[in-house]
Amino acid sequence: MAIANKNIIFVAGLGGIGLDTSREIVKSGPKNLVILDRIENPTAIAELKALNPKVTVTFYPYDVTVPVAETTKLLKTIFAKLKTVDLLINGAGILDDHQIERTIAVNFTGTVNTTTAIMEFWDKRKGGPGGVIANICSVTGFNAIYQVPVYSASKAAALSFTNSLARLAPITGVTAYSINPGITRTPLVHKFNSWLDVEPRVGELLLEHPTQTTLECAQNFVKAIEANQNGAIWQLDLGRLISVEWTKHWDSHI
Ligand SMILES: NC(=O)c1ccc[n+]([C@@H]2O[C@H](COP(=O)([O-])OP(=O)(O)OC[C@H]3O[C@@H](n4cnc5c(N)ncnc54)[C@H](O)[C@@H]3O)[C@@H](O)[C@H]2O)c1
Numbered sequence: 001m002a003i004a005n006k007n008i009i010f011v012a013g014l015g016g017i018g019l020d021t022s023r024e025i026v027k028s029g030p031k032n033l034v035i036l037d038r039i040e041n042p043t044a045i046a047e048l049k050a051l052n053p054k055v056t057v058t059f060y061p062y063d064v065t066v067p068v069a070e071t072t073k074l075l076k077t078i079f080a081k082l083k084t085v086d087l088l089i090n091g092a093g094i095l096d097d098h099q100i101e102r103t104i105a106v107n108f109t110g111t112v113n114t115t116t117a118i119m120e121f122w123d124k125r126k127g128g129p130g131g132v133i134a135n136i137c138s139v140t141g142f143n144a145i146y147q148v149p150v151y152s153a154s155k156a157a158a159l160s161f162t163n164s165l166a167r168l169a170p171i172t173g174v175t176a177y178s179i180n181p182g183i184t185r186t187p188l189v190h191k192f193n194s195w196l197d198v199e200p201r202v203g204e205l206l207l208e209h210p211t212q213t214t215l216e217c218a219q220n221f222v223k224a225i226e227a228n229q230n231g232a233i234w235q236l237d238l239g240r241l242i243s244v245e246w247t248k249h250w251d252s253h254i
């Protein structure tokens with residue numbers, strides 16, 4: 001998908017990975033970039049507007065843990081303004097294995113609910129035009145950071161959900177792919193709690209190994225958007241963009 005002249009909704013577009021990705025998206029000249037985020041950062045929004053005055057950048061406060069009906073109401077406002085939306089990026093995530101319910105609510109249920117809500121507007125069975133969904137999951141969805149099993153499992157769940165969305169595309173008209181960053185230096189990764197405190201130094205230990213910058217991640221994120229490959233499992237690690245072949249062990253045959 002060429003980003004130029006498209007309408008993009010970016011949930012969590014102001015975070016560590018999110019803001020650098022928003023910058024790279026804006027540089028590619030979409031018609032509209034609508035950022036939904038729990039954090040408000042008017043300075044960042046102003047910076048994005050200044051980066052490319054041809055792009056209309058708007059912000060709406062949004063918490064992915066709200067009921068689907070509330071998300072639908074917000075989307076109604078956005079669609080009324082934009083008329084069409086080409087891409088939804090679901091990027092919200094927290095990393096704190098002391099917050100079990102919230103981790104699942106944000107990282108998994110939030111992604112599911114936001115996706116479910118936009119189907120009201122996109123599902124071709126309802127006369128919708130279809131659309132594209134990019135879900136930010138994680139390499140931990142492939143192989144866990146086992147000291148944060150709840151976080152890792154929430155990302156595996158989001159990855160599985162995204163893979164299913166892609167298989168459902170012939171029915172819904174909505175395609176999907178996952179964005180799976182490796183360890184990227186953002187506020188999320190500095191200090192965080194391990195499950196039952198099994199490893200209090202988990203963050204410190206991880207950061208002893210090679211990592212990538214948010215800019216490297218963002219530049220590859222844009223390449224994945226441009227590739228627009230339904231069902232792709234993109235690994236964005238150490239500055240590289242890798243298409244992961246998922247090993248099939250079983251098939252439902254339906
Ligand atoms: N940094 C990494 O190493 C890494 C690796 C793989 C995946 N990820 C994922 O990338 C995404 C961005 O993470 P980051 O590293 O930039 O961290 P970050 O903390 O800088 O960004 C997290 C983003 O999610 C938003 N968010 C959190 N809770 C929310 C809620 N309830 N509703 C709406 N938005 C909410 C935050 O406002 C922020 O924009 C997350 O989903 C994270 O799990 C990060």
Ligand SMILES: CCCCCCO
Pocket residue numbers: 095137138139140181182183184188189190203206207
């Ligand atoms: C340093 C730990 C980063 C964990 C986020 C991976 O999704």
